[in-house]
Structures are given as C-alpha cells and as structure tokens.
Amino acid sequence: MSSAPRLCDSLGNPLSLDDPTSLRAVNDFVEGFISCEARAVDVLAAAHDPSPIVQAYCATLHLFAESGDAAANARPFIDRAQAASARATSREQRYIAAIAAWAEGDITRAIALHEEQAKEHPRDLASLKLGQYHCFNVGDCPGMLRLALTALPHAGDVPYLHGMAAFGHEQCHRMREAEASARRAIAMERKEPWAHHALAHVMLTEGRLGEGLDFMQGVSDTWVGLNSFMVTHNWWHVALFLIDLGRDADALTVYDNHVWGVVKAYSQDQIGAVSLLARFELAGIDVGDRWQDVGGYLAHRLDDHVLPFLDLQYLYGLARAGRPEADTLLQRIEDFAPKAPPSTRSAWQRVCVPAARALLAHARGEHATAIEELGLALPRLIEIGGSHAQRDLFEQVYLDALVRNGTGGSLAGAQGILQQQVNRQPESRRLLRQASAVYARLGLPA
Known part of the structure; x- marks a missing residue:
C-alpha cells in the first residue's frame, strides 16, 4: 500500500x-x-x-x-x-x-x-x-x-499551458486559435518562449514575415536561462524570417551567434544547424566552411536511430560536409528500419529510408534520384514528426531538385509549387527570386 x-x-x-x-x-x-x-x-x-x-x-x-x-x-x-x-x-x-x-x-x-x-x-x-x-x-x-x-479547465492559471495549447492549435492548422492562445500566454508571462515559438509559426505560415521578425526580435531579450534547444530554436525562427526577407548577412550572423555553438554536442542544436545551413544554400547563400564544423559532431551519430527525423538531418549534414560517414549512416538506417520498434517501424521503413536516399542523392547532385525517392516520402512525411516549418526543408530540397533537374516536366512541377508558395507568402523575396528564375526558364513573364 x-x-x-x-x-x-x-x-x-x-x-x-x-x-x-x-x-x-x-x-x-x-x-x-x-x-x-x-x-x-x-x-x-x-x-x-x-x-x-x-x-x-x-x-x-x-x-x-x-x-x-x-x-x-x-x-x-x-x-x-x-x-x-x-x-x-x-x-x-x-x-x-x-x-x-x-x-x-x-x-x-x-x-x-x-x-x-x-x-x-x-x-x-x-x-x-x-x-x-x-x-x-x-x-x-x-x-x-x-x-x-x-x-485547460483545471490549469488555465498556468501561462505555459496556454503556450502548449497554442502550438497544438498551430500544428492542427487552427491559426486563429493558436494566435489567441499564444497571446494569452504572453499576456500572463512575457517570458514564455514556447508561446513566442508558436506565434512565430503562425506568422510564418500566414506570410506575416516582417511582423514575425519584429515580434521575435522584440521578445528575444527574455530568452535567457533557457535550455539550449529553446534558445537556439527561437533564434532559428528569427533566421527563417531574415532569409525570406532577403537579409542574408543578418541571417548568417544569427546562425553564428545564436544557433550554432550553444551546446554543439546536443541533437537539437545539431539539426537546427543542419537545417539552417541547408536553407541558406537552397536560398543561394554561400555558407563558407560552416558545414565542416557541424559535420565533425554528426560523425558521432551513426548508431543513434532515436528518431527518424533526427537521422535524416544528420545524414544530410554529413553529406554536405563531404564526409564518407554519410554512406555509412544511410546503410545503417536501411538496416535498422525493419528492426525498429513496432510503434515507429512504418515511419522508418516507408518514410525515412526513401527520404534518406533522396537527401544523399541531392547532396551529391543526383537530382532525378532525389525527385523519385522524395516523391515516395513526402506524402507521408508527417509520420516522422517535426513541425510544418521543420519539414519544409524536405519540400525545399524536392523543389530544388526539380529546378536543377531541368526537364520540362520538372520545371512545370516547380512552377506549380513555387507559385502557390508565393501566393501564401508575397513578402518573401527568396520565393520571388526563385519563381522569377523558373519563369524565365519556362519563357514566361515573372
């Protein structure tokens, strides 16, 4: 008893x-x-x-x-x-x-x-x-x-619960409810970084890029005493706004000062760095030798297999750093997937394996393979977790492969994707630049 x-x-x-x-x-x-x-x-x-x-x-x-x-x-x-x-x-x-x-x-x-x-x-x-x-x-x-x-009916006095509700609403595409919950949390406690994070998601999704940047920078003074994931991830969101607004140098500064280097050995700090470096390159921004520093830490991740979402980004980072361990990790993902725990095995086999093959192919310029394999993974990508904003990396890789593959069908597919994104985010200079390039290749006015 x-x-x-x-x-x-x-x-x-x-x-x-x-x-x-x-x-x-x-x-x-x-x-x-x-x-x-x-x-x-x-x-x-x-x-x-x-x-x-x-x-x-x-x-x-x-x-x-x-x-x-x-x-x-x-x-x-x-x-x-x-x-x-x-x-x-x-x-x-x-x-x-x-x-x-x-x-x-x-x-x-x-x-x-x-x-x-x-x-x-x-x-x-x-x-x-x-x-x-x-x-x-x-x-x-x-x-x-x-x-x-x-x-909520029993713990509505706790601001952090409203932040948790806000992110749940946002991930369910309930933007109005998400913003209301986030703003309630922040009204109760200005230092509520998870609510800041949820509101950043809302503003990114709704194309409110300038507003989102101003908001996140305006509350960034409260991001003290946080765990490394939360502080680096909120700055990661700041960098996303900067990239879309064409402020490339500022985005790189955020990466160097706030995203990479807080706890380099931690999984979430590592994937934040990988996904941001990848986005820089996909936006045409030169990252110099930054991949090499990250790659040295990723080389210790070959046997983790904790979450497929993590393994995929470790693999891409290793490949972009030009490290041979990328091939090793792909092989180990393929070997592990059939033996993964039952509750996550399908995600490993049906999503992670083709996505891993695609990412390695893209990093090495094999765009047709990247298109084929990501085409298998993208419809079920939610099964490996991550937020909409995080999973957008894989969609950007797919789009980049379509553009670089260069065939008529690939360019037509790229046009359809890009124009829908421009419609949702008219403030994005990155998307406008990418769309203009595709329209020029298609012989159409920008």
Whole structure:
C-alpha cells in the first residue's frame, strides 16, 4: 500500500518524497521543463534521493539527450523508480510507467499513459508536455492539442499551458486559435518562449514575415536561462524570417551567434544547424566552411536511430560536409528500419529510408534520384514528426531538385509549387527570386 504523500509540487500534485529537501529539485524540474528553462536539469543534484518520482525525473533528462546511449543511461534510474513504485502515488506510478515505455521504444503506450494522466491529474503539466513531445515526434498533431485542451479547465492559471495549447492549435492548422492562445500566454508571462515559438509559426505560415521578425526580435531579450534547444530554436525562427526577407548577412550572423555553438554536442542544436545551413544554400547563400564544423559532431551519430527525423538531418549534414560517414549512416538506417520498434517501424521503413536516399542523392547532385525517392516520402512525411516549418526543408530540397533537374516536366512541377508558395507568402523575396528564375526558364513573364 502506498504511503500517504507528505508534500506537493508547485502545481499542487502530491509527492511521495523520501527526502523532503528534494522538493526544490523536483520543482526545478517541473517548472523548468514546462517553461523550457535550463534549471530542469537541477533535479540531477537530487539523484541520491531514492524517491520514485525523483528517479523518474532524472531518467527523463537522460532520455532527452536523444542519443544512442540515452536509454542505457536512463535505465538505472528507471529500475530504481520501478523498484520503489509501490510507495509512490498513482500519478507518480503512471509517470514512471510512461518513462519506462519511452525507454523501451513503445511510444504508443507512452502516449496512452500521458493521455490518462492528463484526464486524471490535469495539473501534471510535466507529464502533459512530455506527452506532447511524443505526439509531435510521431506526427499526431490532434493528440498534442487534445492533451492541452484536456488540462485547460483545471490549469488555465498556468501561462505555459496556454503556450502548449497554442502550438497544438498551430500544428492542427487552427491559426486563429493558436494566435489567441499564444497571446494569452504572453499576456500572463512575457517570458514564455514556447508561446513566442508558436506565434512565430503562425506568422510564418500566414506570410506575416516582417511582423514575425519584429515580434521575435522584440521578445528575444527574455530568452535567457533557457535550455539550449529553446534558445537556439527561437533564434532559428528569427533566421527563417531574415532569409525570406532577403537579409542574408543578418541571417548568417544569427546562425553564428545564436544557433550554432550553444551546446554543439546536443541533437537539437545539431539539426537546427543542419537545417539552417541547408536553407541558406537552397536560398543561394554561400555558407563558407560552416558545414565542416557541424559535420565533425554528426560523425558521432551513426548508431543513434532515436528518431527518424533526427537521422535524416544528420545524414544530410554529413553529406554536405563531404564526409564518407554519410554512406555509412544511410546503410545503417536501411538496416535498422525493419528492426525498429513496432510503434515507429512504418515511419522508418516507408518514410525515412526513401527520404534518406533522396537527401544523399541531392547532396551529391543526383537530382532525378532525389525527385523519385522524395516523391515516395513526402506524402507521408508527417509520420516522422517535426513541425510544418521543420519539414519544409524536405519540400525545399524536392523543389530544388526539380529546378536543377531541368526537364520540362520538372520545371512545370516547380512552377506549380513555387507559385502557390508565393501566393501564401508575397513578402518573401527568396520565393520571388526563385519563381522569377523558373519563369524565365519556362519563357514566361515573372
């Protein structure tokens, strides 16, 4: 029988702590996680406390490394949490079970457990945000939104929940609701970087490029004390606006000062750098020798296979850096896909494998192969996760391959894609420049 909880976290969730002095570390994790602040890692200072929830939170941080050894590093904490779970609360037990499922690659079960938690303990916002992370990684945008809306009647006093709802709305293409939720979050707490991020997505999608740049630069003074993903990713969004507005030198400066170099060994910092360098080149911007620095870090990622979305960008970065490890990673992706956990195997086999072949082909100038293989992957690309803005990289690569392939059919396809994009984003100088070049080759007025 579980012992009666003695304490509650800062959101009011009962805790069963062996060491009451761990309460501050637990709150640092909960508050830091939902606010994207670096202090979430401070719970590791309480790793000596055998309390099940403390051990589970430590395991969570290890799994967020998104590295090949993350599950092994998390395993001792999970084992200790499970061994002591009989004295944990039911909420804590479900969280422990969800972390164990994550470590085992059973993302379907992990999401189901987080959904149960949202219904029974809607103020467990750390669980909710983790559930959104898993939904995001498998392309379940409605699941992201459903989690947030389930908790809103019970935790609407927490600004970060409105930010979570905003991103869920945006990924479901509900732009009006997304903007309202983001602005509510920011009105409650100006330093709400996830709400800033959601609003940047809305403005990019709606072609409000100048407004989006002004907004993000206007709140960038609050991006302090954040985890490296959040600070580099919000600056990544600033760079996207700059690229589209034709401010190439400013975009490169953002890359050098804010996107690459915060935590170079971290997965999310690496893919942010890869995707931004790729966008620079696709927009005709010379990146100099920047690929080489990133490639040196990507060469350690050959056996990760944590998320297909990550592996694809590691592969492209290696290829653009001219490293032979790109071929090795492609082979290992092809070998791993049939053995991937059941809940993600289809995404690895049907999306990641053809997309990987396409990206390697594009990086090496084999445009017909890139068109053929990406043509297989693009209709199902959402299955590998990532946001609309992040997945747009693959669509840009496909478009570039069509243009460079140069046949009449390829150019006609490129025209159709580009004109629709110009219609949605008339402020984009990048798109206008690309469309004008295609129209000239087709013998049509720009």
